[in-house]
Amino acid sequence: MTSEAQVPESVTLRSMPALVTGLVLSVIVVAGSVALWIGMGPVTRSQWTWPQLVTIVFFLIVLVATMMAVGLSVVRVGPDGVTVRNAISTHHYTWDRVDDFVMNSGDPWVNLELRDDNDEGATRMVLAVQRSEGDAAEERLALLQAIARRYKTA
Secondary structure (H helix, E strand, O other): OOOHHHOOOOEEEEOHHHHHHHHHHHHHHHHHHHHHHHHOHHHHHHOOOHHHHHHHHHHHHHHHHHHHHHHOOEEEEEOOEEEEEEOOEEEEEOOOOEEEEEOOOOOOEEEEEEOOOOOOOEEEEEEEEEHHHOHHHHHHHHHHHHHHHHHHOO
């Protein structure tokens, strides 16, 4: 458990394994595609039409963008609240909306529990802290919870 004296005012977290995985897989996919293109030989390559090439390149771009968007997910926690960027969406929540950070048994990542106007609550995934990170994920969860306690009681 993190003591209150050791809790920073703000923190920015991202999942290094997710980022490294996104980078490595992107390089593999792009390098593999280039190798296959070169390996086809000039006769086979000449039979491709420009719409076919555009389609293949489009899907490669979408694949790489998706992997990198997940890998670049981030959570920023500070005096003004919580900002979560998951893939392509970014959301900011003030402390009056935040209930807690949790990672229940079997959850693949931390979840941000929110207070809702209709008392049902809502949950948002925080991809920046992945269970696959092992003990580091538990430490990051404890840090997020400690910062949340600081600002929710302030």
